[in-house]
Amino acid sequence: MGGLEGARLLLLLLLLGGAGTAWEPHKGKCPPSCSCTKDSALCTGSPHVPEGFPPTLLSLSLVRSEVTHLTSGSFLEVPSLHLLLFTANTFSVIGDDAFAGLSYLQYLFIEDNNISSISKNALRGLRSLTHLSLANNHLQTLPKFLFRGLETLSHVDLRGNPFLCDCRLLWLVLWLPRVNASVGAGACAGPPPLANKQLQHLDPDTFHCRTVELSWFQTLGEPAxxxxxxxxxxxxxxxxxxxxxxxxxxxxxxxxxxxxxxxxxxxxxxxxxxxxxxxxxxxxxxxxxxxxxxxxxxxxxxxxxxxxxxxLAPELLLKPNDAELLWLDGEPCFVVAEASKAGRTTLLCRDGPGHGFYPRQSLHAWHRDTDAEPLELAGEPHLLLASASQRPVLYRWQHGRFSRRTDVPEAEDVYATRHFQVAGDVLVCLTRYLGDSMVMRWDGSMFRPLQALPSRGSLIFQPLLIAGDQLVLLGSDFTYSLVFQYEPDSGLLKLLQELGPPVPSAPRAFSFISVAGRRFLFTANFKGPTQVYQHLIQDLSA
Structure with missing residues (x-):
């Protein structure tokens, strides 16, 4: 015989009267709408939780009552209860400490009611509870820590509820395989991908309950x-x-x-x-x-x-547009992208007795370069140059100098390039002022298109890894900048949020810093002051 079925049989015996003799209560000791025996009571259709029971009552059943909600103090006068049953009642809310004072209660059946909400502290203090049923109600979720302190539970029945299996229910999915009790958990009513799946069979890894937000923190000074x-x-x-x-x-x-x-x-x-x-x-x-x-x-x-x-190289650097740091053969170097046709993009490396930085190599003459991006491919240093006159060109470092390897196909009018790595793949973000900015993946010989994102006055499309979150920010001169998050499952960027303050701010660079246990994003704006945002992590399962 199952535990819940055995408990219901015990209830029946109690209602019939343990000794078979009806209890003749003192006047006022069996409330109206209730039938009482020596140690049990059955109440039907009561407009509120009945009062006036003797403190030695062992079982109480409320059927088809008109109680609107259960609150703290409802059962303080019956501290000896061992069994409490609610069936076909109209109440929809169970509040904090609804069963306060019932430290001896072992069986609690709340079945076939209209309950849609239960407080996380509703069951607090039920230290003797062994059997709990919330079956066949209207519960879409259960609050985290609902069962905290109920170490004596041996049987739990949650079946027949329209559970919405989202992040709020993740704690229950994690709790089920760990609890030392027999549990009838029921099935999901939604969302559609999980409909009709048993809670015991859900994989916690399918829940994506961690999200991030960039929240404005500080405004700093002049345009940058x-x-x-x-x-x-x-x-x-x-x-x-x-x-x-x-x-x-x-x-x-x-x-x-x-x-x-x-x-x-x-x-x-x-x-x-x-x-x-x-x-x-x-x-x-x-x-x-x-x-x-x-x-x-x-x-x-x-x-x-x-x-x-x-x-630094005054004859070469006439109109620099970008400067980047890179390490080559164990030595620090700078590469400066030159935007004038008369100058040249130049590699400056540390050299000489004064440890200054001197030209090591001139690159990409006559092309009016706008951006340089150092990256590593297959363990070798590379350099990606974007220019106003041709597609981005990829250089490889070999034998102490950069040599042209390939260009980036299907990438005209690219202003800037940035790269990031995920799961062994190298991806580049190509910024275009109008049209579509692009994400491409390195396939071992060239970059192949992966995703296109509409650009509206974009001069920066920059990836940043912040606290394990791979974000990519797309700046705009005409509207809000956009924050995307890379999703490993799809391999694509998903829009996370719009980044204020209101336009126009014209971002030109983003950078991340961690300080005092907090994480901050700086955005340098051409048409307004620098803005600082705080990176916040939200746990949707809390």
Whole structure:
């Protein structure tokens, strides 16, 4: 005989009277609409939870009552109850501590009612409960921790409820195989892919209950063309390229004010990029400028100020548009994309007794390059150059120099390129100002199209890995920027959110930094101040 069936038989025996003799209660001890024996009561059609029972009552059944909801204190006068049954009642809500005081209750049957909501603390204090049934109600979900503290449970019946098997029910799917009790869990009523599937057979990995949000946090200063984040002497730093006020502005985290604050600057009229390089206690910053020449600034050690240390290839870098750091044969190098037809994109590597950075190689002459992206393919350094005059060109580092390997097909009018890696695949994001920006995957010999996303004034399409979330941000000069999340199952980007503040802000660069246990996204805007967003993780199963 099953546990729940045995309990129902026990209920029947109690209702019939254990000794077979009807109990003759004192006046007022058996409420109206109830039938009572020595230690049990059956109440039908009561408008509220009946009162006036003797404290020694062992079983109580409420059938077809008009009670609207169960609240704390409803059963304080019957602390000896061992069995409590509700059938065909109209109440729809069970509130906190609805069964307070019933520390001896072993059997609780709440079946065939209209219950659609039950509090996570509804069963609190039922430390002797062995049999619980919530069968055949209108429950679409159950609150997390509903069964917390019910270590004595041996039988649970949840069948006959229209459960919506979403993230709110994930805890139950995880609880079922761990609980030391016989459970009739029932089936899913939805969503459609899971309809009619038994809860015991659901795979927890099919639930995607972790989502992220970028929430506005702080506004910082003047418009900027670039933003870089780096760690120096154990502390996180940010540097902004601000051409309109002519400086590279450094920011640090203020632990007292819980905000980012300025921490020095480099004067740099018409600056387009401030690229930091940290080598031990030494800090270098490549300052790429449209006019007046690009420079290398350095700080030899802690406590010293940044000062100009070198003019960088003035005959080659006439109108730089981008600067990137890369490591080649164990040495740090910078590549500066040159946007003028008279100049040349140049690779600058550390060399000589003064440890300055000098031209190692000129690349891609006459093509007005707009962007450079270092990446690694099959363990070899590569460089992807985008230009205003042709498709992006891929270079491979071999024998101490870059040589042309291939171009990127079906990729005209690409302004910038960025790459990311997932599950061994290398993907590139190709930015187009109008039309479609594109995601492509490396197949071993060339990049193949994977996904196209409409662009509306886009000059940046940038992937960022933040706390395990692979995000890709598509900037826009005309509307909101968009945040996408890479989905490993489909291999595609899925729209996550629009990124304010209201347009136009014209983002030109994004960068991520982690500080004080928090994660922040910086967006450098050409038509407005730099905005800082906090990366927040939401658990939809909570």
């Amino acid at each position: 063309l670039g933003v870089e984040t780096f760690s120096y002497l154990g502390e996180p730093h940010v540097v902004l390229a601000q051409p309109f006020v002519g400086r590279c502005l450094f920011l640090v985290w203020d632990y007292l004010q819980q905000r980012f604050r300025p921490d020095g600057e480099i004067p740099a009229p018409s600056v387009v990029a401030c690229k930091p390089l940290v080598l031990g206690s030494r800090l270098f910053v490549l300052v790429a400028r449209l006019w007046g020449g690009s420079q290398l600034w350095s700080r030899p050690s802690r406590g010293l100020r940044l000062s100009p240390s070198q003019a």
